[in-house]
Amino acid sequence: MNNKDGISSWKIPLYKIYTDDEDLNLITKIVRRGNNWAMGPEIQEFENAIKNYVGTDYCVTLNSGTSALHAAFLAYGIGQGHEIIVPSFSFISTANSVLFVGAKPNFADIEEHTYGLDPKSILTKINPLTKAIVPMDYGGMSCNIFEIQEITKSNNLLLIEDAAESLGSSVKGRKVGAIADLAIFSFCGNKVLTTGEGGAIVTNSKEIHERIKLIRSHGRVDKTEYFNNPSESQYIELGYNWRMSSITAALGISQLNKLDKIIRMRQENANYISSRISKYSQIKVPTPPSGYEHIYQMYTIQLSDKKTRDDLQKYLLKKRIFSKIYFNPIHLTEFYMEKIGTSKISLPVTERISQQVLTLPLYPNMNSEEKEFVVESISEFFESEFLNN
Numbered sequence: 001m002n003n004k005d006g007i008s009s010w011k012i013p014l015y016k017i018y019t020d021d022e023d024l025n026l027i028t029k030i031v032r033r034g035n036n037w038a039m040g041p042e043i044q045e046f047e048n049a050i051k052n053y054v055g056t057d058y059c060v061t062l063n064s065g066t067s068a069l070h071a072a073f074l075a076y077g078i079g080q081g082h083e084i085i086v087p088s089f090s091f092i093s094t095a096n097s098v099l100f101v102g103a104k105p106n107f108a109d110i111e112e113h114t115y116g117l118d119p120k121s122i123l124t125k126i127n128p129l130t131k132a133i134v135p136m137d138y139g140g141m142s143c144n145i146f147e148i149q150e151i152t153k154s155n156n157l158l159l160i161e162d163a164a165e166s167l168g169s170s171v172k173g174r175k176v177g178a179i180a181d182l183a184i185f186s187f188c189g190n191k192v193l194t195t196g197e198g199g200a201i202v203t204n205s206k207e208i209h210e211r212i213k214l215i216r217s218h219g220r221v222d223k224t225e226y227f228n229n230p231s232e233s234q235y236i237e238l239g240y241n242w243r244m245s246s247i248t249a250a251l252g253i254s255q256l257n258k259l260d261k262i263i264r265m266r267q268e269n270a271n272y273i274s275s276r277i278s279k280y281s282q283i284k285v286p287t288p289p290s291g292y293e294h295i296y297q298m299y300t301i302q303l304s305d306k307k308t309r310d311d312l313q314k315y316l317l318k319k320r321i322f323s324k325i326y327f328n329p330i331h332l333t334e335f336y337m338e339k340i341g342t343s344k345i346s347l348p349v350t351e352r353i354s355q356q357v358l359t360l361p362l363y364p365n366m367n368s369e370e371k372e373f374v375v376e377s378i379s380e381f382f383e384s385e386f387l388n389n
């Protein structure tokens with residue numbers, strides 16, 4: 001429901017981006033300079049800011065989180081004959097990226113309290129072909145990363161974290177993305193830090209960092225900036241063009257400058273909504289376990305059963321409040337069932353949770369009336385409509 005200018009006509013959209021004059025000023029500066037809209041100094045500046053924020057040695061920006069996952073698998077030489085343990089309760093590109101490189105996604109189940117991969121389920125999936133585990137940090141909160149790391153260490157596997165949704169959150173005092181061998185972030189439109197589209201990889205490995213830079217840009221050794229270097233370039237392997245533009249990176253710098261403020265605003269709104277709707281026994285509000293910081297990239301509630309969830313969603317839609325199901329299991333999508341043969345896999349927690357979750361609207365500058373409208377609509381549903389049906 002967008003008008004021709006791309007403006008949402010929902011009464012309450014699922015998300016709205018927090019933006020200010022700094023965003024405009026930084027972009028305008030690059031547009032006005034009339035040069036270096038690609039490969040400008042903003043790229044390196046944004047990468048430095050991300051690695052400092054997360055606490056890793058290296059960062060490479062890319063044009064999406066999906067390219068970041070793809071590049072990560074290529075950089076580690078993952079391909080045919082390898083199996084990668086992934087969640088089915090995730091966005092489809094977590095699994096698709098494994099297929100891009102010819103490897104096989106091996107779906108494991110999730111734990112109920114983090115919605116991240118369950119270490120117990122992971123252990124049942126490891127076999128001689130397993131090369132890496134790819135846990136996902138759901139909706140702005142870490143998975144059980146320390147326990148998963150123990151498993152990767154003791155089984156000599158790579159830990160590649162899909163932190164697409166969770167830049168800025170932390171677990172036991174460490175920022176999400178700082179613990180794995182490599183982590184990826186997405187800056188797609190609905191993320192807490194967004195540049196419209198974009199992605200990044202963080203790692204402490206110099207070697208992997210160098211390989212990803214080659215994969216990102218045509219396999220070219222860019223010792224100096226390509227468009228300002230008259231001498232011949234060296235192309236030493238097959239590479240892609242997965243670079244981020246200078247304008248996008250500038251927006252990233254400016255959004256990162258205010259990321260902590262944006263997170264605080266999200267947390268305040270989430271806490272308020274939780275405080276108002278947690279009284280309904282049919283609703284489980286998001287509750288971070290001790291030591292986990294939730295930044296609420298998504299505000300996802302869990303309903304008692306599928307019918308209640310679907311009825312509530314219909315009720316909210318009637319009121320023009322946008323809500324969405326994140327996620328339906330990947331192994332039960334048409335593509336995976338028909339082409340990859342995943343229909344017989346049993347992941348009981350994933351299958352049950354995906355029938356109960358509903359992501360509600362949440363954004364930094366959600367005003368009191370908007371919050372009230374959402375909360376009151378949910379109350380009406382449970383206090384009248386639901387009971388009368």
Ligand SMILES: Cc1ncc(COP(=O)(O)O)c(C=O)c1O
Nearest residue numbers: 064065066091093164186187188
């Ligand atoms: C868990 C997860 N992985 C990967 C991606 C892919 O990121 P992008 O949309 O930037 O390609 C997303 C984002 O949409 C995501 O939520």
